[in-house]
Amino acid sequence: MTVNSLEFLLFFAVFFAVYSAIPCLGRKCGARAGIDADADEVRRKLQNLWLLAGNIVFYAFAEPRMLPLLGGVIVLYWLFGLAAGRFGGSNERVAGLFSAAGVVSGIGSLLYFKYLDFFIESFADLLSLFGFRPGMHALGIVLPVGVSFFVFKLMSYVIDIRRGVIAPTRDFISFAAYVSFFPTMLSGPIDRPKAFLPQLATLRRFSLPMASDGCRQILWGIVKKMLLADNLAVLTDACWSDMASQSTVSVLIAVLVYPVQMYMDFSGYSDMAIGVGKILGFRVARNFSYPFFARNIAEYWRGWHISLTSWLTDYVFMPLNVRFRDWGTHGSVLAIIITFVLIGMWHGASWTFLLFGLYHGLLYVPLMYSGAFFRKSKLKEGRFGLPSASDAAKMASTYLLVALGLIIFRAPSLAGVADCFTAIFTGAGRPPLTFGLTGRELVISGAALLLSFGAVAWEWYGRKKEYVFAAPSWRIFRPRAMRIAFYAAVFIVVMMFATNSNEFIYFSF
Amino acid sequence: MKKFITGLLLFFLFAFILPWAAIFILPSDPDGYLKAYGMKKELASGPSDGRILIAGGSNAAFAVNSRMIQDSLGLDVVNTSLHAGLGFDFIVREALEDSRPGDIVLLSMGLFTGAGGGVGETTSIPFLVDYYPEKLADLSPGNMGIVIKGTYVLLKTKIKDLLVHKSKSGWDYRCSGFNSYGDEEAHWTAPSAGHIEPQTITVSPDDRKRERCFDRVCAMISQIEAKGCQVWILPPVLQEETYEKSRDAAVFLEKEYARHGICYLFPQSDAVFGDELLFNRPEHANGKGVALYTRRLIRALSTACCRDQQEH
Amino acid sequence: MEKVEILKQLETIFRDVLDNEGIVLTPQTVADDVEEWDSLTHIQLVVAVEKAFGIRFSSKEILSWANVGDLVDSVAAKLC
Known part of the structure; x- marks a missing residue:
């Protein structure tokens, strides 16, 4: 159900009634937060558990068959994160393996769900150009709702742990609630663990403003x-x-x-x-x-679909740019083009989306070579x-x-x-x-x-x-x-x- | 928190309660098409001694000459069909309520049957409730949702009717267009459109929501039969070109009915007409079309009745 | 080399690459604090720092810096 539907209104009314009541359960609750830290910790856990329950109900409404998949990847990545953290200080290589496993699983699952049929069909088209008639058909793979969003959240989690930006969380409920957060599950924005997990680590009392x-x-x-x-x-x-x-x-x-x-x-x-x-x-x-x-086009992308472009900037562009830095501006241009092709393809498995990404990447070229890019004026x-x-x-x-x-x-x-x-x-x-x-x-x-x-x-x-x-x-x-x-x-x-x-x-x- | 709740309640008052107050205060179209529901309900509640009850969408209201049927078969005929936009669920529910033991119930729905889960449309159900508020209690939960969703469409229409006085053309449907049997007869003598733009109606092959809708509604149809009635499907009048383009949808419907053991009175192909037999829409017959369709109906019914008397 | 000296030299490099004489760096400075410092100029700064000190960072190091202080630490570690 989309946010602007009657069904969502009913769901949210019920959900919110309980959610906002939790911080007031039991004794010694009220406006003065922190008056009883232990009780607040229990309430926090309860509130996150209720949030997770709401996420599950919301997702079940959209795609009940994919719930096990969502649950499975959440568990998997939570374990990847813990393992990478455990070996982080002592054994860099092993820690790195777990992070890499997370990235590979993420890319793999996206490739499978979003792009496999596209690859099969394109390959078949290519072969038929040469006169072959392969009996290949698209597998009819069903796209799990929200896959482009939650897989990105999961990948950024393991990558950030590897980079030392965040520490892995032992709080499975919070982690699961973050990944499956229902308001942003269907169409984003894509929240980063660094900004979001701390919010789950504190009790959220109702705030009128x-x-x-x-x-x-x-x-x-x-x-x-x-x-x-x-x-x-x-x-x-x-x-x-x-x-x-x-x-x-x-x-x-x-x-x-x-x-x-x-x-x-x-x-x-x-x-x-x-x-x-x-x-x-x-x-x-x-x-x-x-x-x-x-x-200019650079300013445009700093203001359009920010959560996606910043994700790809941090996890694709930056590493590529670092790797290509010996090639100067040429390296940066290549990194930008690759990043934007990926931005295009993120939208769907089709040649038009690829071309769309490529088009925008190429628009950066004159900007970057002219140096006009770097001068930002009010x-x-x-x-x-x-x-x-x-x-x-x-x-x-x-x-x-x-x-x-x-x-x-x-x-x-x-x-x-x-x-x-x-x-x-x-x-x-x-x-x-x-x-x-x-x-x-x-x-x-x-x-x-x-x-x-x-x-x-x-x-x-x-x-x-x-x-x-x-x-x-x-x-x-x-x-x-x-x-x-x-x-x-x-x-x-x-x-x-x-x-x-x-x-x-x-x-x- | 209290302030927030009062704020929300205030918003609800202004954004929902007030519009409904305005809806009930503003005058309704005195000759509105859906107003005919009351008249038809009265017709159906009259005495019954093995009568023919026709239920369905506007295609059945526009396709049948009940008097002709009555004269030919010697049975009373009541045509309660009104508007397919009321939804499969509502229409069959009403037929269940209206039918009496011994009735022959003829159900005629268009190709969109079951889409959206069988609930009505926001341009019909709320408008019906505006005329007959007591119906609100009888609505299914899905249709209650439609009433809520249709609040603003209804409000807008009533405000527009108040501000812009449009005189009705020959093609605007009115309550007064119905005869004493429940047939829409004003269009029998009105000029036809001539050429009608064909529609393409598609249906997705794996529409589980629609199949579940058919399960629910066909269970109600079984209840009608259990009462001691005979139930047949009247194929909807369809323009030739529309039928060609919408084959899949027509086949889907036949399959769904067959799955629940409900038969067509006569094949769909006997209800496929060229433009010269149509009024203004691909599923509305004109005077000539009505005569032809009714004759086919009579023939099929008399054969079926004989056959059924042997079977039952 | 002392970390304070490294910081001073970095400040000169930043001012030169970003074309802004008003830049002042502290160990807590982050990219958001400096208007011209974004994902693209970042790599120019890295290259300039590497050239100035004659060192080479690993990708992992570069991507793990949270603020200027981390950068100073990495430079210091390489110079020893």
């Missing part, structure tokens, strides 16, 4: 995902499903709109996940930081607090590069990419700007587009904050009841104009 902030962030995610992204998707999906009959203008609009749609969709869901985490007293990793205010504000003309031009060109890359990402196949470009340059067929939609759908999508511009502008003015959404600071909204009425009104408007589709773009990763 944090929980209220979380609720607000969830609502903002709902606005972005259900009101904006889903309605923009009506337009882009209509264009992509029937590319051959679209006009040039329609295709260009769909291409230019798609980055905004992706941003609203994915950052919206991340906001929901982070918000749920906050209600539970957890600080989840940030995933987006206003990527459209980036003036964003200058021009008139009305808007970006200066040169900054705005850079943002626009970065946006265009991103939109271009997303054509490759969105296309159903490599042929689909070609179809899109064909449609742009020779677009005939339907009259422009209809997209094959009804008038009503066009109005709603158009309104969603305008609102998205508004949202982005709002984010520009609030770019120093974690997220911009809040009731206006007018006098009428000073009383709490009025602020809540404002949020309820926003919620009602979103629900009235949300579409029925409920799948996120990143859901099947």
Whole structure:
């Protein structure tokens, strides 16, 4: 069940009722934390156990058959971590073996679940190019839900132990709760053990400011995902499903709109996940930081899907860069390209994702050789607090590069990419700007587009904050009841104009 | 913590209770299609002496001339079919309630039957509850969820109807379009669309949710039979091109019914019509189509009745 | 070489590579504290340090540094 569903609401209500009651069980509990450390330790363990139970129920809802697998890998990696820690001081080689075993298992399982069928089919296609007709079929391997996320968490655990960044944890319940954490299981963000395990090591007492902030962030995610992204998707999906009959203008609009749609969709869901985490007293990793205010592609990737890119930077780019350091800038360029091909392929087993990654890696090349990369300057504000003309031009060109890359990402196949470009340059067929939609759908999508511009502008003015959404600071909204009425009104408007589709773009990763 | 709970309750009040208050205060369409549910319920509760009870989606409401059946077979006919969007679960539940021993129950659902687990749609169930709030208590848990989910669609529709006065065209369905048997007869004399855009309805081969839905609902159908009724499936009217494109879905349906031992009254292929026999949708027959479909129904029923009298 | 001296020399190297005369290093300094210091400039710094002291670090060492202090310790260990 996705976070913005009725089923999740019911599940979370029950879960949270118990979760928040645990810190108050027994004697001597209350606002003064630490008054009875022993009792708190028991409560902490109970709270983590309840969290683990919630994770299991949540995962069972999505994919009960894969629960044993999830449980199995959690146990395996917990043991790998303990072993690497045990031998860390005395026998470096053995310790290293356990870490390596963790990395290899992780890569192996990802290769198996995500890419084996792709390799088989591609290999068969290759052979058939030469006239062979191998009787190979894809195995029909079922992708376990969340595999791309929890395997990454597990690998970073063993690697960080090896690097001495963290110590292995003896607390199996905490470790299991971390890996299977339900708010971020389906679509991330990917939390690092260093930032997350310590949070499980303390009892989480209910915090009104944090929980209220979380609720607000969830609502903002709902606005972005259900009101904006889903309605923009009506337009882009209509264009992509029937590319051959679209006009040039329609295709260009769909291409230019798609980055905004992706941003609203994915950052919206991340906001929901982070918000749920906050209600539970957890600080989840940030995933987006206003990527459209980036003036070059490097800045863009520092603000887009941060938890994934930072993971690949720390565990792929850095080691590669260190290994290639004798080749100077060439070495760094190679490391970047490899890293981005992997970022592309993480999204799925397809040539388009590989090409997408390669495209972005190559975009770094001019930046790195020109040295412009390393000079970071503050964003200058021009008139009305808007970006200066040169900054705005850079943002626009970065946006265009991103939109271009997303054509490759969105296309159903490599042929689909070609179809899109064909449609742009020779677009005939339907009259422009209809997209094959009804008038009503066009109005709603158009309104969603305008609102998205508004949202982005709002984010520009609030770019120093974690997220911009809040009731206006007018006098009428000073009383709490009025602020809540404002949020309820926003919620009602979103629900009235949300579409029925409920799948996120990143859901099947 | 207390502040948080009160905050949430306040939010719930503003975001959910108030909209429902508005829904009940705002006027409903006096001639809305789903309003016909009340009239049909009354028809079904009348005296029964071995009658024909037709239940299902709009395809059955638009495909049958009950008077013709009554005249030919000498049996009373009640057509309770209304809207497939009410969901397989709801429709069969109602048929179970309405049927009396000795009834011949003809069930007619479209190709989307069972999708989504058999619950209704947010554009139907909540609207029905708006007209007949007492129905809320009878709904399955799944449909209760649909009512909650459909709150805002319903609210939006009612506000829009209030602000924008749209006069109904010949193709807008109305409560007043039904005759005293429960057939939609306004479309028998209305002009047809001519060409109708074909639909492609697909079904995933391993749809366990749908199979479980059929298990549940067919168990209810068995209960109808246990009451002393005969139950047959009426194949839905289908446009030729739509049928061609949606073969898999049609075959899936036949397989599911057969798995539970429920028979079609006549084969699906006898309900496949060209555009000249259709009204405005691939599954709505026009006046000519109604006549043809009804004749086929009568023929099949008289044969089946004879055969069944020998079997039972 | 004393660790204080190493730190001073590192400061010069950092200022040169990152093109910022205002950089001040302490043993507790981390990459987040210095604006120009990120995953790409990091490797340039490493190469510059290796060249300046005539030493060679292992990959494991480089990836295990948590702050400037760790770097100083690694340099000191190599120089003995």
